[in-house]
Amino acid sequence: MNLGVTVIKGRRSVRQYKDTPIPENVIRDALDCARLAPTARNVQPWLFGVIDDAALKAGIAELTDHGKFIADAPICFAVFTRKEEPYYLEDGCAATDQLILGLWAHGVASCWVAGDKKGYAENVRELLAVPDGYTLIALVPAGYPAQITIPDKKKTEDIVFSNRWEPKSA
Numbered sequence: 172m173n174l175g176v177t178v179i180k181g182r183r184s185v186r187q188y189k190d191t192p193i194p195e196n197v198i199r200d201a202l203d204c205a206r207l208a209p210t211a212r213n214v215q216p217w218l219f220g221v222i223d224d225a226a227l228k229a230g231i232a233e234l235t236d237h238g239k240f241i242a243d244a245p246i247c248f249a250v251f252t253r254k255e256e257p258y259y260l261e262d263g264c265a266a267t268d269q270l271i272l273g274l275w276a277h278g279v280a281s282c283w284v285a286g287d288k289k290g291y292a293e294n295v296r297e298l299l300a301v302p303d304g305y306t307l308i309a310l311v312p313a314g315y316p317a318q319i320t321i322p323d324k325k326k327t328e329d330i331v332f333s334n335r336w337e338p339k340s341a
């Protein structure tokens with residue numbers, strides 16, 4: 172199988188990590204993957220936070236509802252985009268996915284933790300001293316995987332249609 176496809180298909184959300192630190196070159200490479208994501212009109216309206224300070228990670232974890240494990244991750248990325256951009260959400264999501272895949276290509280697992288639409292998004296922005304005008308899209312705690320769970324996925328034939336959709340025959 173093609174290497175890129177193997178990386179993409181092998182990614183899973185991981186919420187338990189080893190303490191092993193992530194090498195700086197891996198962090199830089201994953202951020203490079205993120206910043207090269209497509210954006211509407213190529214505005215690249217983002218800021219990427221790289222948080223390894225234990226107190227800040229604990230503070231972020233505390234603010235979230237389903238991201239308490241951020242406190243125990245070696246590192247947590249925070250993806251922000253300028254909310255005045257009409258495609259701030261799509262742009263931020265594209266970067267988040269490329270960040271996650273860039274990490275995974277180096278064997279570093281992560282998990283997308285919701286930012287946009289969450290009441291705590293503004294609190295995280297303030298905690299990280301990110302300028303007003305940016306909004307949190309996602310938090311991405313990351314580390315070498317300690318435990319991987321494999322969720323069920325829908326089958327291709329159940330979710331793909333050719334040309335015009337029509338009901339499946341029984």
Ligand SMILES: Cc1cc2nc3c(=O)[nH]c(=O)nc-3n(C[C@H](O)[C@H](O)[C@H](O)COP(=O)(O)O)c2cc1C
Pocket residue numbers: 182183184185186237238282283284285286320322
């Ligand atoms: C927009 C978005 C928000 C998510 N928020 C959370 C979250 O707050 N906490 C969490 O543990 N997982 C979160 N996830 C991860 C999903 O639970 C996970 O992707 C899904 O269960 C499928 O598993 P997989 O990523 O291993 O394929 C989020 C994923 C997306 C795309």
